[in-house]
Amino acid sequence: MIDLYTFKTPNGRKVSIALEELGIPYKTHSVDISKGDQFKPEFLAINPNNKIPAIVDHDAVGGRPLALFESGAILLYLAEKTGALMPTDPRGKAEVTQWLMFQMSGVGPILGQLNHFGRFTSTKIPYAIDRFQTEAKRILGVVDRQLASRDHLATTYSIADIATYPWLKGARDSFPDLFNDTPNIIQYLHRVGSRPAVQRGMQIP
Numbered sequence: 001m002i003d004l005y006t007f008k009t010p011n012g013r014k015v016s017i018a019l020e021e022l023g024i025p026y027k028t029h030s031v032d033i034s035k036g037d038q039f040k041p042e043f044l045a046i047n048p049n050n051k052i053p054a055i056v057d058h059d060a061v062g063g064r065p066l067a068l069f070e071s072g073a074i075l076l077y078l079a080e081k082t083g084a085l086m087p088t089d090p091r092g093k094a095e096v097t098q099w100l101m102f103q104m105s106g107v108g109p110i111l112g113q114l115n116h117f118g119r120f121t122s123t124k125i126p127y128a129i130d131r132f133q134t135e136a137k138r139i140l141g142v143v144d145r146q147l148a149s150r151d152h153l154a155t156t157y158s159i160a161d162i163a164t165y166p167w168l169k170g171a172r173d174s175f176p177d178l179f180n181d182t183p184n185i186i187q188y189l190h191r192v193g194s195r196p197a198v199q200r201g202m203q204i205p
Helices: 010-022 071-082 090-120 126-149 159-174 183-193 196-203
Strands: 002-006 026-030 054-057 066-069
Touching (some): 010 090, 010 196, 126 183, 183 196
Antiparallel strands (some): 002 054, 054 066
16 A cells, blocks of 8 residues: 655646556545645655655565655656556666656756746746746657657656656646647647546546
């Protein structure tokens, strides 16, 4: 059994999608970051970085529960634990890891900052909005070109797709104009979003 500590954000939904895809039994605990739940001592004991998601695997190797934070680290752990959603050959594994890191370092941070400055700040800062919108368009162009000749970011459906899909879905819902010139991403969103486990995982947090 895995305890999942999460909330309704793209990062939170990554792990619930992965758990649904893998069929691992888990129990969900809502950490309402809008109310400051992430700063409660009981959550900080699991994740000292006070961010969601986090997990506690009660069936970890070694017999002791394993607490783990950082969504990318959790996805890598679950893939290795189950032997699924990650190729075993070095080339395939490197390709998936590459696109997972691209999501962690680029897609998530840039779209997240655009969302913050474009939707949630009380005082609009044109420079910040323009900066992150320009970089978001560049990053979406990278993804769209990658998907021009393939169904998934790597050779097969993997944790790279699970990490990236919630961010692209959320960005398209909030900033549809960003996707005017990304036909391959639009098809990708329909393709990945039609997976039953993805649909379930998106609803969990």
